[in-house]
Amino acid sequence: MHMIESGNVAAATGVKLARAGVIAAYPITPQTPLTEKLSEFVASGQMEAEYIPVESEHSAMAVCIAASSAGARAFTATSANGLLYMNEQLHWAAGARLPIVMCVANRGIGAPWTVWNDQQDSMSQRDGGWIQLYANDHQQIIDSVIKAFYLAEFVSIPVMVCYDGYLLSHTYMPFEQPDQTLVDGFLPDFKPKNALDPENPSNFNTVTLPDVRPDIHGNIAPGYMEIRHCLHQDMRKAMMVLEEIDMKFQETFGRGGHPFVEPYLCDDADHVVVSVGSLSYHFRDVIDLLRKEGVKVGVMGIQLYRPFPDKAIVDALQGKSSVFVFEKALSYGNQGPLYADIKAALYPCDNKPAMHNYILGLGGREIKTAQLLETVRTACSKPKWLGDTPIWLGLKCQE
Amino acid sequence: MENKTSILNLTEDEFVHPGNRACAGCGLGIVYRTALKALGKNTILVVPPSCLTVLQGLYPIAAAKLPCLNVTFASTGAAATGVRAAMRSLKKNDVNVVAFAGDGGTGDIGIQALSGACERGDDILYICYDNEAYMNTGVQRSGTTPQGVVTTTTPITGKLQSKKDVPSIVAAHKIPYLATASAAYPLDLYDKVKKAASIKGPRYIHVHTPCPPGWGFEPRYTIKVGKLAVETGLFALYEMENSQLRLTGPSKKMLGKPRLPVTDYFKSQHRFYSLGNDLINDLQAQVDHAWDAYVIHQ
Numbered sequence: 001m002h003m004i005e006s007g008n009v010a011a012a013t014g015v016k017l018a019r020a021g022v023i024a025a026y027p028i029t030p031q032t033p034l035t036e037k038l039s040e041f042v043a044s045g046q047m048e049a050e051y052i053p054v055e056s057e058h059s060a061m062a063v064c065i066a067a068s069s070a071g072a073r074a075f076t077a078t079s080a081n082g083l084l085y086m087n088e089q090l091h092w093a094a095g096a097r098l099p100i101v102m103c104v105a106n107r108g109i110g111a112p113w114t115v116w117n118d119q120q121d122s123m124s125q126r127d128g129g130w131i132q133l134y135a136n137d138h139q140q141i142i143d144s145v146i147k148a149f150y151l152a153e154f155v156s157i158p159v160m161v162c163y164d165g166y167l168l169s170h171t172y173m174p175f176e177q178p179d180q181t182l183v184d185g186f187l188p189d190f191k192p193k194n195a196l197d198p199e200n201p202s203n204f205n206t207v208t209l210p211d212v213r214p215d216i217h218g219n220i221a222p223g224y225m226e227i228r229h230c231l232h233q234d235m236r237k238a239m240m241v242l243e244e245i246d247m248k249f250q251e252t253f254g255r256g257g258h259p260f261v262e263p264y265l266c267d268d269a270d271h272v273v274v275s276v277g278s279l280s281y282h283f284r285d286v287i288d289l290l291r292k293e294g295v296k297v298g299v300m301g302i303q304l305y306r307p308f309p310d311k312a313i314v315d316a317l318q319g320k321s322s323v324f325v326f327e328k329a330l331s332y333g334n335q336g337p338l339y340a341d342i343k344a345a346l347y348p349c350d351n352k353p354a355m356h357n358y359i360l361g362l363g364g365r366e367i368k369t370a371q372l373l374e375t376v377r378t379a380c381s382k383p384k385w386l387g388d389t390p391i392w393l394g395l396k397c398q399e
Numbered sequence: 400m401e402n403k404t405s406i407l408n409l410t411e412d413e414f415v416h417p418g419n420r421a422c423a424g425c426g427l428g429i430v431y432r433t434a435l436k437a438l439g440k441n442t443i444l445v446v447p448p449s450c451l452t453v454l455q456g457l458y459p460i461a462a463a464k465l466p467c468l469n470v471t472f473a474s475t476g477a478a479a480t481g482v483r484a485a486m487r488s489l490k491k492n493d494v495n496v497v498a499f500a501g502d503g504g505t506g507d508i509g510i511q512a513l514s515g516a517c518e519r520g521d522d523i524l525y526i527c528y529d530n531e532a533y534m535n536t537g538v539q540r541s542g543t544t545p546q547g548v549v550t551t552t553t554p555i556t557g558k559l560q561s562k563k564d565v566p567s568i569v570a571a572h573k574i575p576y577l578a579t580a581s582a583a584y585p586l587d588l589y590d591k592v593k594k595a596a597s598i599k600g601p602r603y604i605h606v607h608t609p610c611p612p613g614w615g616f617e618p619r620y621t622i623k624v625g626k627l628a629v630e631t632g633l634f635a636l637y638e639m640e641n642s643q644l645r646l647t648g649p650s651k652k653m654l655g656k657p658r659l660p661v662t663d664y665f666k667s668q669h670r671f672y673s674l675g676n677d678l679i680n681d682l683q684a685q686v687d688h689a690w691d692a693y694v695i696h697q
Contacts, residue, residue, distance in 0.1 A: 021488035022481065050484035055515030059477030062470060062512060066445065066481025069468050072488045074481075088471050196466040196482060198441045198494060203461035205469035207452060213459065221459035 001177045007168035010138040010175055011077065011103045011161070012037035014145030016047045017183040020101075021072035021190075024052040024063035028082040029115045030165035031105040035077060057082040061089035061100075068098040069204055071195035073149065076100070079165055080107035080121045087125070090158075094129025094231065096205055099152030099190070101145065102130075104162045105169040106277065106328075108363040116364020117165040119276060123305075123329035123337050125160070129231055131238055132305040135163040136262065136281045139175040140303075143255060146183055150245050153190050155238045157231070164278045166364070178253055186252045235307045242304065260309035263316055265291065266298035270321040271380045272353075273299040276338060279326060279367065286372045295380050302338065310345040317346060320353040322383035324376060327390075328361040335388055343388075354385045360393040367394070404589050410436055419462035421454040424618025426582035426608035426625065428454065430528050431499070433585040434604075435465060437592035442495040443482050444468070447475045447509060449501035450535045450610075451528070475500045476512035479523040495524065495596050502529040502543035506565040517572035517601045524595050524602045527565065528582075530610040538613045545633075546682065547674045557673045566605045570639055576602040577639040578647070582609060583625025587636060587648040594638075607634045615669025627664040632686045635693065646693060654694060661686055 003013070012034050015023070023042070025035035041047035050067075054060045057078050064074040078086065083104055093100050104122045108114040122132060133148060135141040141163050148159040163169060194202065212223040222230070239260070246259035264284050266272050273283050280301030290297050300316055302309075317323050323346075327336035334340065339357035346352050356379055361367045375393060414435035421428040427450055435442070444467040446452060452469060456462045470478040479498040486494050500509055505527040516523055532550050533539040539552040542563035549557045570577050576598045580588040588606060595602040609625045611618045628634040629649050636650040646654060661683045665671040674682075 022484045024477075024481065024484075050488050052480055052484055052521075053519070054477055054480075055518070056477075056511060058473055059480075059512050059515055062474030062477035063481035063484060065470065065474075066468060066478040067485040067488070068481075070443070070482045070485035070489070072485035074485075089474065092471055196443045196468055198443065198466055201464055201466040203455060203458075203463065203467045203469070206455065206458040206461060207469075208458040213457065215459040 001179070002174055003177050004172055004174045005138070006033060006170055006172055007138050007141050007163055008034035008105065008170070009037050010142040011145055011163070012041065013177055014142040015075050016041050017178060017180055018146050018149045018187055019073065020049055020075040022050045022052070022063065022067035022074045023076065024054050024060040024074070025076050026054050026057045026060050026078070026082060028057070028079045030107060030169045031077045031079040031082070031103065033169070034103060034105065057085040058089055061086045061093060064100045065089060065093050065096065065098055068100050069096065069196055071190070071192045073190045074100050075102070077103035077105070079105045080109050083121045083125060084109065090125055090128045090130060093158045095228070097156040097231065098158055099149070099156055100158040101148045101152055102158065102160050103145065104160050105165040106162055107165040114363035117167055118328035118362045118364070119162070119164070120329045120362070122160060122162045126306050126337060129157070129235070130306065131157055131159040131235070133159060133161050134277050134303055134305060135161060135168065136278055136301050137175070138168065138173040139255065141168065142175060142177065143249065143253070146178065146187060147245050147249055150187050151238065151242055153188070154241050154245070155234050156193065157234060157238060162277070167278045182252055186249065239304070239307050239309060258303055260304045260312040261316055262301040262303055264299045266300055266316060269296050269298035271295070271297040271324065271383060272317055272320050273297065273324050273326060273376060274302065274338065274342060275299070275326040276302045276305065279328065279361070282367065282369070283372060285369055286376055289373055290377060290380070293377070295377065297376060297380055305338070308341055308345070313342055313345050314349060317342070317353060318349040319351045322354040322356070322379065324356045324358065324379050326358045326360060330359050330390065335390055339390070354383050356386055357388065357390040358393050359390045365394050404586050404593070406586070409586070409589065412436060412439065414440070414464045416462045416464070419454050420456055421450070422612055422618070424611040424621045425450070425454070426530065426610060426621050427451060427528050429582045429585055429621070430588065430606050430608055433588050434499070434526055434592045435463065437589045438495050438497060438596055440465070441493060442497055445470055445475055445479045445482060445496070445498045447472045447500050447504040448535065449504050450530070451499055451501070453535060472504055473508045474512050475504060475509045476514070476516035476523070476525065479525065480516050480519070480521040483522050496522070498523060498525040500525070500527055501535070502527060502531060502565070503533045503541040506563050506568070507542045510568070513569070514572065517569060517574050517603070520600050522599055522601070524604070526592070526604045526606060528606045528608040530608045530613060531562070532613055534610050534613040547678050548670045549673055550670070555673065566603070569603045570642065572601070573642055574601040574603060575599070575640065577604070579605045579607070579634070579636050581607040581625045581629055581634060581636060583622045583629065584636065584648060591638065613670070616667060620667065624667050627659065627667055630659045631661045631664045632658040632690050633661055633664055635689070644696060658686070658690070
């Protein structure tokens with residue numbers, strides 16, 4: 001069925017189709033219409049789920065952690081400071097290996113207060129042990145939410161589905177709503193490996209010593225480090241799993257094929273622009289214009305940021321003349337996080353491209369096509385290293 | 400309470416293994432064992448960091464025979480809500496969902512999540528064991544530390560502020576059942592937990608829990624110190640149903656009768672050593688005033 005709806009409603013519809021059992025959320029702009037829609041789905045009986053209107057984001061994730069530990073499919077959504085308020089809970093959910101799915105409608109972080117889009121919120125959470133998927137349009141939002149539950153439950157790792165606040169969350173776009181019967185056939189029921197159960201009591205997330213320790217039968221149980229190593233190994237394996245899920249999704253729904261990165265006119269390109277989220281689709285207009293000028297340039301969107309798809313990225317970028325990373329996030333005092341990650345991935349390559357790092361669109365600063373066009377055109381004409389200091393685009397006055 | 404449990408008919412079932420990691424004389428050891436006996440097998444526990452985390456043991460060994468979810472410090476009330484939501488979603492409606500937290504985890508860092516759960520009317524039992532300071536981290540003051548008590552963060556003068564009245568804060572949410580209890584009266588606690596388990600909606604039990612190393616008394620005096628808190632009137636045992644307060648057990652018997660002076664309690668523990676006469680008189684006056692009000696309301 002075709003729909004014309006907002007990105008938030010696309011996300012909510014994905015959650016409904018995935019039959020989440022427990023939903024907890026606290027309102028924050030620009031995520032709010034997503035949770036409003038879910039509460040409507042539940043109140044009107046269109047969705048059979050427990051909807052918990054919690055008193056904070058910290059508690060939203062607490063409800064999800066507990067519900068998931070007890071064996072229910074759990075979902076929440078947030079933005080910006082709400083995501084940061086969950087911080088310890090995010091690490092907890094990953095450490096406890098809970099397949100929670102969360103949408104993040106990306107928004108800049110205060111101070112000073114901003115409600116507008118950038119990606120500092122979810123980028124700042126990249127090291128917490130969550131899988132991070134980024135959607136570029138409404139179709140990818142609804143599809144990613146459904147795939148996210150599959151992936152999370154298969155690898156027992158929580159998944160964040162991130163999409164740009166306002167640019168995607170509040171704009172209306174046509175997209176295909178997957179058929180419920182097909183989703184039911186695609187997405188297996190959640191069967192937790194361990195769950196809180198009085199018939200089979202166990203103690204979850206107990207204090208764990210630095211060293212390994214025998215259980216009451218004398219068998220050696222893992223220590224903290226083994227448990228965390230397992231999380232890392234399974235994160236790396238999650239890439240293979242995502243690839244398989246994406247293939248199965250493509251067979252069922254006819255969409256997908258780019259689980260890690262989504263290249264546009266990159267094969268013959270000398271220069272590649274890299275970005276995350278809706279900006280990578282914005283860039284397609286720029287690429288089309290530059291191609292008409294004869295500039296051999298393409299754009300690549302990052303669909304999966306954690307685990308980091310380094311092989312896919314190296315395959316796509318090595319041998320290129322230059323790579324320009326445009327980011328709506330920054331590791332203050334260093335570089336954009338994506339730039340640093342891509343540079344590190346390319347380090348072993350013999351034929352490394354020159355790289356530039358551009359920071360733009362923070363706190364919703366408008367990104368104009370003409371500005372992108374001029375920047376990429378100039379960069380392609382002088383493809384050399386400019387040093388690692390990020391170049392800020394769109395600054396209007398020097399402080 | 401109508402059918403009081405006695406040692407003659409108390410269940411033989413045990414859910415806490417002996418030889419756990421509690422300190423000698425730990426009041427929590429009594430509270431935990433008693434409450435779990437009252438709750439029975441069909442129970443899921445939610446526990447934030449606290450002495451109870453230590454008592455329960457180190458991975459891969461656990462001291463309790465019930466499923467238990469360890470959660471972050473500030474999230475207990477919401478986590479209990481999450482377990483209940485999952486149980487409803489999975490159509491397992493007969494399980495007791497019980498949060499078990501210390502006084503700091505309840506009245507300080509955890510009060511937001513507890514308040515949220517109470518306001519929403521979530522179907523959980525929340526048991527707070529109040530040992531009146533952050534004992535697990537080495538006796539730092541909490542909001543529920545009484546005035547005048549010396550802790551590692553209220554040295555020399557003792558705590559300057561009054562003890563936060565957490566049961567009254569919870570009672571302001573107009574929940575269906577609230578009670579206070581004491582580790583020194585385990586059968587009274589047992590009956591209150593049993594009763595709470597039979598009621599739907601948010602339920603709260605606040606348990607005064609003496610702590611030998613934190614309060615400065617010998618482990619053999621845990622019961623004696625706990626009883627003194629009740630007998631001096633400093634800690635009253637009551638139940639609140641439909642916002643009606645009713646003194647229970649030993650506190651009920653004290654109505655209209657002379658109480659032991661508060662100094663009997665203060666002298667039993669080292670933590671009150673810096674109390675001056677003015678503060679002692681003031682605290683005695685506060686107790687007298689509270690009990691005058693109990694007489695009027697009963």
